[in-house]
Amino acid sequence: MRGNRIRAATKISLALALLGLVTPTVTAAAQPAQTIQTRTVVLPLSGTFDEPDAEPINITGSIRVTVITQTNPGGGGTARIVSNLRRTTGVGEETGDTYRFAGADVATRAYPPDPITPLEITPVFLKFWPPGPVLPPNPVRPVEIVVSVAGNGAITDISAEVADDAGPET
Incomplete structure (x- = not known):
């Protein structure tokens, strides 16, 4: 049972880390680039x-x-x-x-x-x-x-x- 919790926590942490990497890229892409x-x-x-x-x-x-x-x-x-x-x-x-x-x-x-x-x-x-x-x-x-x-x-x-x-x- 304890092993399932650790695996679930690891998956959630990886998902949150991936979301954190994707979110700034989307925000930066939404602004027009300076020329x-x-x-x-x-x-x-x-x-x-x-x-x-x-x-x-x-x-x-x-x-x-x-x-x-x-x-x-x-x-x-x-x-x-x-x-x-x-x-x-x-x-x-x-x-x-x-x-x-x-x-x-x-x-x-x-x-x-x-x-x-x-x-x-x-x-x-x-x-x-x-x-x-x-x-x-x-x-x-x-x-x-x-x-x-x-x-x-x-x-x-x-x-x-x-x-x-x-x-x-x-």
């Missing part, structure tokens, strides 16, 4: 950056922009925008001085589950004037980046242009 999408572009830059209290600077160069989106269950999500200036220089309109712009920036923005959302950022970079040290105002925001993201995380467009007036970060 991650990535897109990288190198965009040309050309234009005049007119910072406050300084001469206008004609900028040429390029910027590399990487966008990584991660969706939330139910739509929408988070976009991480990484931007790096590449060989970007400027010439002062009044003095003819040559400036170098350098740096990288990372911004994180949330986007809703709506059809398409434009995300706008102005990354922070440094401005150099050789041979001296970095001159104020620093940091500067000479570029505006616009990323279009769909509610499912699809990256539909990335653009960058020289900012009209984006002075030092406050």
Whole structure:
């Protein structure tokens, strides 16, 4: 009689253990999976950056922009925008001085589950004037980046242009 109870308890324990292994899998499968999408572009830059209290600077160069989106269950999500200036220089309109712009920036923005959302950022970079040290105002925001993201995380467009007036970060 005692042996039957032990066998019955063992079978019940195995059944409960198997149920415990199956239940989390069913729960996890019921939720929609998060998706991650990535897109990288190198965009040309050309234009005049007119910072406050300084001469206008004609900028040429390029910027590399990487966008990584991660969706939330139910739509929408988070976009991480990484931007790096590449060989970007400027010439002062009044003095003819040559400036170098350098740096990288990372911004994180949330986007809703709506059809398409434009995300706008102005990354922070440094401005150099050789041979001296970095001159104020620093940091500067000479570029505006616009990323279009769909509610499912699809990256539909990335653009960058020289900012009209984006002075030092406050």
